[in-house]
Amino acid sequence: xxxxxxxxxxxxxxxxxxxxxxxxxxxxxxxxxxxxxxxxxxxxxxxxxxxxxxxxxxxxxxxxxxxxxxxxxxxxxxxxxxxxxxxxxxxxxxxxxxxxxxxxxxxxxxxxxxxxxxxxxxxxxxxxxxxxxxxxxxxxxxxxxxxxxxxxxxxxxxxxxxxxxxxxxxxxxxxxxxxxxxxxxxxxxxxxxxxxxxxxxxxxxxxxxxxxxxxxxxxxxxxxxxxxxxxxxxxxxxxxxxxxxxxxxxxxxxxxxxxxxxxxxxxxxxxxxxxxxxxxxxxxxxxxxxxxxxxxxxxxxxxxxxxxxxxxxxxxxxxx
Ligand SMILES: NC(=O)c1ccc[n+]([C@@H]2O[C@H](COP(=O)([O-])OP(=O)(O)OC[C@H]3O[C@@H](n4cnc5c(N)ncnc54)[C@H](O)[C@@H]3O)[C@@H](O)[C@H]2O)c1
Numbered sequence: 001x002x003x004x005x006x007x008x009x010x011x012x013x014x015x016x017x018x019x020x021x022x023x024x025x026x027x028x029x030x031x032x033x034x035x036x037x038x039x040x041x042x043x044x045x046x047x048x049x050x051x052x053x054x055x056x057x058x059x060x061x062x063x064x065x066x067x068x069x070x071x072x073x074x075x076x077x078x079x080x081x082x083x084x085x086x087x088x089x090x091x092x093x094x095x096x097x098x099x100x101x102x103x104x105x106x107x108x109x110x111x112x113x114x115x116x117x118x119x120x121x122x123x124x125x126x127x128x129x130x131x132x133x134x135x136x137x138x139x140x141x142x143x144x145x146x147x148x149x150x151x152x153x154x155x156x157x158x159x160x161x162x163x164x165x166x167x168x169x170x171x172x173x174x175x176x177x178x179x180x181x182x183x184x185x186x187x188x189x190x191x192x193x194x195x196x197x198x199x200x201x202x203x204x205x206x207x208x209x210x211x212x213x214x215x216x217x218x219x220x221x222x223x224x225x226x227x228x229x230x231x232x233x234x235x236x237x238x239x240x241x242x243x244x245x246x247x248x249x250x251x252x253x254x255x256x257x258x259x260x261x262x263x264x265x266x267x268x269x270x271x272x273x274x275x276x277x278x279x280x281x282x283x284x285x286x287x288x289x290x291x292x293x294x295x296x297x298x299x300x301x302x303x304x305x306x307x308x309x310x311x312x313x314x315x316x317x318x319x320x
Contacts, residue, residue: 006116011035011175012036012089013035013037013038014030014036014089015037015078015084015085015088015091016030016038016039016084016091017039017081017084017085017092017093019039019040020094021148022150023041023050023094025146025148025150026094027054028057028058028149030179031054031070032057032064033070034066036074036076037075038078038083038085039077039084040077040085047077054075057151060152081105085109085112085114086112087114089117090118090120091109091118093106093109093120093121094121097124099126102121103130106132106134107136110137110138111136116140118142118168118171118172118175120158120172121141121143121144122144123143124196125192125193127143127161128141128160129163130161132161132164135163138164139163139164139165142158142168143193144157144172144176145158145159145193145195147195155183155184155195156176156183156184157194157195158173158184158185160189173185205267206220231301231304231305234300234304235304238250238281238284238288239285239288239289241253242285242288243294244257249285250282250284250286254278254281258278
């Protein structure tokens with residue numbers, strides 16, 4: 001155990017490197033949770049942009065509930081990267097998505113950040129293994145991939161590279177949870193991580209459909225917002241299809257709709273529905289259901305859809 005390491009629940013000082021859409025969103029999130037934040041961004045107009053971003057986010061954060069220590073005044077913009085990270089107990093990097101930029105920057109951050117401090121990257125798709133290559137101590141570097149806006153969307157995907165130490169991944173996951181995030185910690189690096197791969201599959205199919213004149217932009221958006229999108233806030237795609245199998249759940253769903261995997265319903269090739277894959281899906285749904293019967297799950301889903309429909313109805317009234 002490194003003696004200089006701060007426990008995740010004892011962190012009070014955070015550095016945010018890169019303060020655009022995502023970096024600024026992280027700044028707002030951490031300020032709202034009562035941390036002292038030091039930001040650095042090389043752009044000439046970075047400070048005023050960051051001010052505007054935090055201004056725009058603050059009413060929503062106040063509405064959600066600020067922590068007792070939350071204060072806009074806890075934000076400092078440092079003149080150099082080295083000054084920004086000098087006293088940090090956690091660093092979040094959100095620079096442009098270019099591999100060379102990330103490599104150079106993470107090496108500089110690593111050189112200037114106190115030993116034992118975890119450094120996390122917001123990258124949307126690079127593997128940490130590729131980004132940590134030039135760092136003197138790559139063991140403390142992790143990916144902490146947020147969703148826009150990071151001050152409202154809870155998900156953070158945490159994954160290390162081949163040189164990342166297991167403690168760093170665990171530390172980052174625990175720290176993000178303490179700040180109010182919902183974390184999935186991945187054992188393996190996959191390009192794009194989990195949520196982006198899922199989004200991207202849908203996005204590419206949407207582009208194909210527009211490109212082929214099969215659907216309009218509006219039809220595609222309506223198909224999601226008035227359709228499956230309403231079910232996703234409570235249950236993801238797997239549990240949603242568990243319920244599509246009626247009393248037989250995922251097992252019946254796969255046995256019934258398995259052959260459709262060969263139909264041209266998407267440009268994405270389906271994997272072979274082996275017995276192993278079938279069992280993994282059925283087992284996963286049973287684990288996620290945690291003892292709830294199909295009838296109970298249907299009740300949970302229906303209540304959630306009613307809440308979402310009402311909330312969306314209210315939100316739409318505000319935009320009319
Ligand atoms: N926009 C999204 O929806 C989204 C979602 C999740 C993750 N991300 C990831 O977050 C990161 C930032 O994306 P963004 O959308 O905020 O981009 P952005 O263009 O809004 O912001 C990037 C910021 O980095 C600054 N910058 C430029 N060079 C820099 C350097 N060498 N060091 C530090 N800062 C530098 C820029 O001045 C700018 O303010 C990317 O890795 C991106 O993949 C983006």
